[in-house]
Every structure is written in C-alpha cells, then in structure tokens.
Amino acid sequence: MFKIGSAIKGDLTRLKRQFPQLKNQTSFNFIDLKEYCTQRCIVSRKAHAGLDILLEKTCGQYLSKDESLRMSEDWEACELCADLLQYAALDVFASWVMFEKAAELPAPEKVEESTPPGTRFLLLVQEGGIPAAYGKISDIQPNLWGGIRVKVASRNRVLIEVDSLVIPSAAAILHRVSGRHSGKTKTGSLTLQQLQEAANSMTFRVVAPISHLQLDVRPEDVVS
Numbered sequence: 212m213f214k215i216g217s218a219i220k221g222d223l224t225r226l227k228r229q230f231p232q233l234k235n236q237t238s239f240n241f242i243d244l245k246e247y248c249t250q251r252c253i254v255s256r257k258a259h260a261g262l263d264i265l266l267e268k269t270c271g272q273y274l275s276k277d278e279s280l281r282m283s284e285d286w287e288a289c290e291l292c293a294d295l296l297q298y299a300a301l302d303v304f305a306s307w308v309m310f311e312k313a314a315e316l317p318a319p320e321k322v323e324e325s326t327p328p329g330t331r332f333l334l335l336v337q338e339g340g341i342p343a344a345y346g347k348i349s350d351i352q353p354n355l356w357g358g359i360r361v362k363v364a365s366r367n368r369v370l371i372e373v374d375s376l377v378i379p380s381a382a383a384i385l386h387r388v389s390g391r392h393s394g395k396t397k398t399g400s401l402t403l404q405q406l407q408e409a410a411n412s413m414t415f416r417v418v419a420p421i422s423h424l425q426l427d428v429r430p431e432d433v434v435s
Contacts, residue, residue: 213240213241213242214239214240214241214242215241215242215244215306215307215310216241216243216244216262216306217243217244217245217260217261217262217265217306218243218245218261219241219242219243219244220241220243223239223241242310244262244265244306244309244310244313245260245265247310247313248260248265248268248269248313249339250339251313251316251317252333252335252340252341252342252425253265253268253269253313253316254268254341255336255337255339255340255341257337257340261276262274262276262302262305262306262309263275263276263305265309265313266305266308266309269309269312269313270308270309270312272305272308274301274305275301277298280294280295280298281298283295317428320425320426320428321421321424321425321426322348322369322421322424322425322426323421324366324367324369324421326348326369326426327348328347328348328349328350328351328352329347329348329350330347330348330426331345331346331347331426331427332345332346332347332348332371332424332425332426332427333345333424333425333426333427334346334371334373334381334419334423334424335423335424335425336378336381336382336423337423338420338422338423340423341378342377342378343376343377343378343381343403344373344375344376344377344378344381344403345373345374345375345377345427346371346372346373346374346375346414347371347372347374348369348370348371348372349369349370349371349372349416351370352369352370353370356370356416356418357386357416357417357418359385359386359418360418361418366421367420367421367422368385368418368419368420368421369418369419369421369424370416370417370418370419371416371417371418371419371424372414372415372416373403373406373407373414373415373416373417374413374414376403376404376407378403379402379403379404379407380402380403380404381402381403382400382401382402382403383400383401383402383403383406383417383418383419384400384420384423385400385417385418385419385420386400386401386406386417386418387399387400387401403417
C-alpha cells in the first residue's frame with residue numbers, strides 16, 4: 212500500500228520524530244505527487260508546486276490553503292474544530308482526485324543513446340521540465356555540428372531536427388556564443404527561435420542533451 216501526498220517525504224520525516232514507535236522504520240512506500248506530475252510533464256522539476264497548484268494543473272480545480280488554518284496552533288488540540296477538520300479532509304480528497312487524474316497520463320519514455328534515428332521526441336526546457344519543442348532524431352550524427360561536439364565520451368548528446376516550437380524563447384543550452392548578443396538567454400545560450408531564424412526554415416538541427424528528450428507519444432493525427 213502506497214502513501215500518497217504532496218511533499219510527503221517531509222511529512223513522514225516529521226512523523227518519525229513525533230512518534231517514537233516509528234524510529235526503527237527505515238523506509239516507507241510513498242508517492243510524492245509533485246514528482247509523479249513531473250514525470251508526466253504536468254509541472255517542471257524546478258517549479259514550486261504545492262497541492263493547490265497540482266490540483267489546478269491536473270483538474271482545473273481550486274483548493275483553498277488558508278495560512279491561518281494551516282499554521283494554526285489548534286492542530287495540537289485533542290478535538291479539532293470544524294474548520295480544521297474540513298481543511299484536513301479536503302487535503303486528503305484533493306490528493307486522491309489529483310492522483311487519479313494524473314494517473315490517466317502515461318509517464319513519457321526516455322530517449323536513450325540507442326534510440327534509432329527518425330524517432331519522434333519532445334525537447335524539455337530542462338531535465339524533468341515542460342516541453343519546449345517537438346521533432347525527430349536526425350538521420351545524421353556527425354562528430355561536430357555548428358561547432359558543437361555531438362559525439363562525446365559520455366554519449367549524452369544527440370543531433371535532433373526540431374520542426375515545432377512550443378516555447379521559442381527556450382535556451383538551446385549547448386549553443387553558447389561569445390560576446391554580447393541582445394537575444395541571448397541569461398546563460399549565454401542561443402534560443403530555439405534564433406536557431407530557427409538562422410536556418411531560415413521551420414525545421415532546423417540542434418545538438419541536445421539526451422536527458423532533455425522524451426519520446427513523443429502523441430497520436431499520429433496530433434503530430435501531423
């Protein structure tokens with residue numbers, strides 16, 4: 212049986228401190244809701260995503276997180292008032308509803324070094340992030356592309372062909388340039404839109420970290 216919740220690892224740690232009978236419990240079977248949603252590209256790994264945000268993202272529902280109730284000292288009382296009981300009950304119900312909705316979405320499969328050319332992918336803004344572009348793995352895999360090394364000892368890069376932008380301002384993190392450039396990102400990288408404009412074509416090639424790629428599992432009618 213799994214225990215499901217938002218930031219649940221911290222809750223379990225506090226429970227172990229509060230209840231001596233749990234001190235010898237070395238592990239728990241749990242699912243952290245943010246991590247679960249991150250794996251399904253609902254939220255990015257670095258995004259702040261409490262239960263209220265996750266519920267809105269998955270179900271379009273609002274969950275009140277009244278700070279005066281959440282931080283109330285009355286949680287230590289032997290009998291909880293109606294407002295605290297409702298707050299606790301809504302948290303449990305929202306966690307269940309959100310998990311059931313997120314479970315309907317399959318976890319995207321990762322692109323690997325052995326994934327064949329021509330395979331459709333989605334490019335993430337960062338590892339575990341949200342989609343920035345779609346395309347396919349290039350049929351050619353040269354040693355260098357645009358001055359960027361493709362074939363490295365760690366085999367963690369691949370040349371891709373991007374044909375659809377979702378976030379044009381996303382950084383192509385391996386394509387850094389020297390000097391000043393008004394369109395560069397804060398990291399000094401070119402954006403996907405800049406590379407598209409430089410190629411003078413809707414489809415363009417870019418070197419990407421394999422960790423930023425996932426298989427495109429959209430239906431064929433959506434891709435086309």
